Amino acid sequence: MEHYQALPQAFYSQPTLELAKSLLGCLLVKETEEGLASGYIVETEAYMGPEDRAAHSFGNRRTKRTEIMFGQAGSVYTYTMHTHTLVNVVSSEIGRPEAVLIRAVEPLEGKSLMEIRRAGRPQFEWTNGPGKLTKALGITMDDYGNHFTSPPLLICEGWTKSSFAISTGPRIGIDNTGEARDYPWRFWASNNPYVSKIRRKMN
Template identity: 75%
Template sequence: MTDYQPLDRSFYMQPTLELAKQLLGCLLVKETDEGIASGYIVETEAYMGPRDRAAHSYGNRRTKRTEIMFHEAGSIYTYTMHTHTLVNVVCGGIGQPEAVLIRSVEPYEGLDLMKRRRVGRPQKEWTSGPGKLTKAMGITPADYGGVFTKPPLMICEGVRYEPHNISSGPRIGIDNTGEARDYPWRFWVTGNRYVSK
């Protein structure tokens, strides 16, 4: 197994919009019984909690699903949308329920594993979306409530993208959220082939 070094909890304590950019180029790593799968994060979306109509915690909404959003920065927030698991990084601090959705990754390790899990799909489509990457990497609802600072699901130091390599624009799939749908809180590595369409 590769020796990955998870990022320290302090990394997650920066402002949410800044964290969404700083996560680009970090390595998302998932250990399962089948082996390790990892990929460089190339697309994220920030959700700014109580004041963001697109956030699950808008208006400080606290439910069984959103409870982890009120916990420590660096916690893992997974949820199911339709049949897909989506994975988020909790940030904002205790009682400040903000999060960053990991939208896509560039595969790095465990390509055979990803190929099996995304059978029949071209490699470009293995991880080019938030539900695709969780399938390819073996991230499940069971990861909810863990922390990204230790196995089995970690975020580790990876390649750093310079600010001029980063694009931003409106988030995707939140059309019914009023003015929030236009906030330019999606960030991606400019020109990367794994960024979701």
Template identity: 70%
Template sequence: MGDLLNGSIPLPQEFYEQPTLELSKALLGCLLVKETKEGIAAGFIVETEAYIGPNDRAAHSYNNRRTKRTEVMFHQSGLVYTYVMHTHCLFNVVSGGEGNPEAVLVRALEPQSGIELMKSRRGMKELKSLTNGPGKLTKSVGITMEDYGRSLTSPPLFIAKGFRPESISTGKRIGIHNSGEARDYPWRFWVTNNQFVSRHQKT
């Protein structure tokens, strides 16, 4: 099962053990793959945001907040942290290592495989709007709260090598207005000029 999409295989555990800001950039261009009963859907990661608790007021783990929702963030890197916001499931990659609750939010994908399945799930035909947002991409590829705590090193949900971005842009994170000075941290990263990024301007 690991040999999917023309030889794409999951990245090793070591990939996820780099510092969170570095991982946020390293994930750009990688291929996110989800296998379901309906088929396989995949897309290249083109936008991420880093959340570095417990000193990051925008992070769910700020002040080492350990709850049923954030528990997985306190475990090893490379696990899936999903949560629901405004009825949408959002997908994060746990980082920081054991006891350091950090994560990378995946904000946008460039559709690569299973595009018709994605369109069916979203009830739309426009390719550009399928996955250009964190709630849109999870619905398109089939990521749900059932994926919480999975390891990304094996199917049905994994990340594989993709392409190397020619240029990476940096800006403020989105939608965290009530987080004090943390709202100004330049911890959003995206593939420069990629049409599937949720926002191109430095917000």
């Protein structure tokens, strides 16, 4: 991974909603024994901590799972939901448990690896969801507590911010969270085919 330059710690010091937008277009890179895979982040969701009913840390809930959310911004927060691993970027200052979920990426390197890991699926379905992208890139619970500035999981500079538009809307899959389900804290690269839940025209 020596030719990859991770974004500096200072990148993660911005407010959570700003970070969720700034992560769009950045390159998510994971190295495993099988090889390296990467993709441009095209969809994120912000989770705003103690006051956010959709956040794992709502009410300052502190458990073994959420402990890393209280740590340094830029730390890796992975958790399992059903049979899937999801990956988040810890944000805000230490002691303030906020995070950004990475919901989708556009594949770049390691496509042959992704094809094996997501066997039998068309390419647009390899990484168009938070549980899909972790499987495709090889992100696991072993990444929990690491930092995105250090291998084997990095976030690096990607697209220039002027090269794409950003859309905003409610988060997905949080129906039982009262008013929090309507907060416009989901961000995505407009018209990107790898964004989750995109409606596709039938041929």
